[in-house]
């Protein structure tokens with residue numbers, strides 16, 4: 001499960017078409033007098049006009065945005081300076097990753113993401129020309145202080161894992177293993193993976209009560225039955241150890257680790273965008289794909305059957321026989337409503353479709369993921385655009401794609 005931050009898209013659509021001013025994008029609008037102006041000057045003008053009370057702060061933000069971002073894609077090539085923003089009694093320090101004339105998005109040094117309203121900014125200044133995430137050792141000490149003596153904190157190459165004493169090392173190894181397996185599976189298949197900018201933090205709580213308490217403190221409100229999640233705002237995975245509750249097998253907790261770690265790795269290596277919107281079937285499809293032992297095994301080649309996710313496959317077969325509406329691929333791609341209607345059916349179809357594409361059309365799937373991650377993160381991702389991107393990657397005829405997809409699963413079932 002992946003819990004999204006407050007939707008950026010809802011906000012942008014409320015604005016009645018105001019163009020977001022994104023770092024480094026090169027807008028080509030015209031001033032009312034018809035003169036085309038350079039983007040940098042234009043942004044400064046807009047900010048001065050936009051707010052008079054806090055003009056100084058806004059100008060500093062505008063300068064930082066425009067002065068440092070001259071590339072065509074702000075989220076791919078963000079500015080690297082460390083800034084400090086004061087909002088009332090709160091202070092944010094980090095680097096701006098995206099901004100428009102109403103909000104800016106800041107990555108803090110521990111990997112947290114904050115959204116700051118321009119209206120609320122009291123002061124803003126550059127404190128260091130170079131933004132540096134907290135080194136792993138420093139973040140580890142901070143986590144020790146945050147979680148106290150009852151927890152142990154273990155670091156690996158990419159992960160910092162907080163868990164009850166004696167289990168932290170085992171979980172840290174498992175998280176790190178998922179990272180490496182993700183890399184080994186996707187990179188040879190043409191998927192682009194960047195090195196994570198921040199150490200990846202995961203917290204394994206000993207029981208459901210402490211997990212729920214933490215969720216509430218983080219502002220997350222997972223539905224009943226949720227055993228773990230990845231939260232893009234905090235950039236952390238949180239879950240609870242169900243074996244210590246005496247309810248379930250070791251494997252069930254490990255499965256949760258694998259699913260959530262896949263989300264976290266995908267969101268931190270550029271496979272998905274942390275700010276922009278990704279179709280839920282894409283995000284959950286990748287995580288459920290990776291739940292399979294066969295996908296994570298070192299050997300490549302062999303049969304698709306070796307890489308199948310047996311639980312999701314079985315569920316999908318039953319769903320197809322009993323409930324799936326024929327020719328429903330288009331609606332599945334257009335929006336996320338299937339996940340609200342019947343989550344497990346939707347998860348099984350997300351897995352089935354992703355598995356078909358990964359096994360049969362992996363180069364197109366890699367290109368499709370790249371195209372979604374490269375979208376302007378502050379723009380809404382409409383149903384029409386989702387469909388258009390899917391068609392651009394896999395072909396215009398959805399009936400043909402759907403029959404190929406279902407035939408693939410028919411063959412696996414034989």
Ligand SMILES: [Zn+2]
Nearest residue numbers: 001002284287
């Ligand atoms: Zn998930």
